[in-house]
Amino acid sequence: MIDPVSGFSYPDEWIRHARERGDITPVEEGRAVLTSSGAILRRGITTGATAAAAAKAALLSLRQPVSEVGIMLPCGIRVMVDATGENGEGYAVKDPGDYPDDRTAGLLFRAKATPSPEIVLHAGEGIGRFVRDTPRYLEGEPAISPPARECILNAITEAVREIGLSGAHITLTVVGGREAGADTLNPKVGVVGGISLLGTTGFVEPWDDHLESTMEERVRAADRVVITTGRIGLRISRLLFPEYEVVLAGSKIRQALSAAEGEVILCGLPGLVLKFLRPDILNSTGYQTVEEYVATPEGITMMKKVLEESVPEGVKVVIVSRDGEIIGDSA
Structure with missing residues (x-):
């Protein structure tokens, strides 16, 4: 069995131990990882993918209330994410999976959607911005990585097509994002005012990197x-x-x-x-x-x-x- 996210080939012995414990479907689908002991650890959802879910929920709710949305992650896996939406406002809570010390866990992502001739994405309160030019970002730009931005725009594009709009204006905010961002590495890399929207794969691996510790x-x-x-x-x-x-x-x-x-x-x-x-x-x-x-x-x-x-x-x-x-x- 191959992990569809990392490409890691799980040894047969690990798979056997896991099957003895129960259902390994989440591992097969990429929603979880398998360890040598047979323990299954659940992957979380990145900040970028959470923002995508909130944005899609907001748009779809222009037609009718929603309680979950399907989004395509940057790794190519489609997942269903709990996200509520009503009257053009969408909400999603950051799911850390089994990542032990995710500072962004539980943060509420909020999106406001209004019809527009084209798709416009605005990063509001709680999303950090760069205070100086970097090799990849200019001063004042929101801290949204290219994979995260693509994930969000893909979710918005799917939603406008589903409800028959030509475009939409989406404003994203993160409740408590300013405080959470100050507790991450953002200030050290020149990002202030909130968290970063990240996610190379769309999944958070269930490991704690302890970046603040030597x-x-x-x-x-x-x-x-x-x-x-x-x-x-x-x-x-x-x-x-x-x-x-x-x-x-x-x-x-x-x-x-x-x-x-x-x-x-x-x-x-x-x-x-x-x-x-x-x-x-x-x-x-x-x-x-x-x-x-x-x-x-x-x-x-x-x-x-x-x-x-x-x-x-x-x-x-x-x-x-x-x-x-x-x-x-x-x-």
Whole structure:
């Protein structure tokens, strides 16, 4: 079974554990993720997709009241979202799924729709704006990412076609967005006055990135921690070890290990992990990257040797491929 959102291929053993627990339809549909223990964690809906739902509900309610709407997410999956609409006003509440500390969870998104010759989208109160020019945005522009904007405009386009309008003027606001935005990273990236409307896929992954905490703080506070080196390793580690705190350390593996006080697993793609354990691993091999090297029989032999001889005491090391397969394990 392939996750339709991330493309991750779930191992048969994980699927078997999950089926023993109950229905895995949400995983098959992309609404949830499956972990190695068989536990199913529900994905939430992004701020961009929530805004799209409120906008569509507002438009459809010009014809009749609505209680839910279907929207197409940027990842290509159509979902039904709870959203109410009446007399041109639509409302949707931000659903965090099983994401533990989503600051935008529960925020009320409000949309006001009026007929117009063309589609016009206005970002109102509670949606942040940039206070300086950036490579992608100009000063004063609303903090709406391109995928989120496309999702919102697609929802509006579907609605105007359904009720037979040529266009509509939509004003979006977020109740409590100003306060929530101040508690996120927005001020650091030059966005003030509210939250950002984001969403590359339209789904919120059920993981907490703890962006306000330093890497060492998170490692030090965890009783059971997985230290990983990149985004692929982060995703795979969370699936493999759902009961552990997973921390992205990048190239700062040594600092992360030094901060660890509990049970420690180092998990990731072969490149940074093996280079950390054996800095001279590529010497005299003729290969430019560790990834190329471990794709060969001699590289596999060397990887096993490194895992036998060079792993720090008290640390378990797990090497994974880009597809999530475990290709090396010091245990």
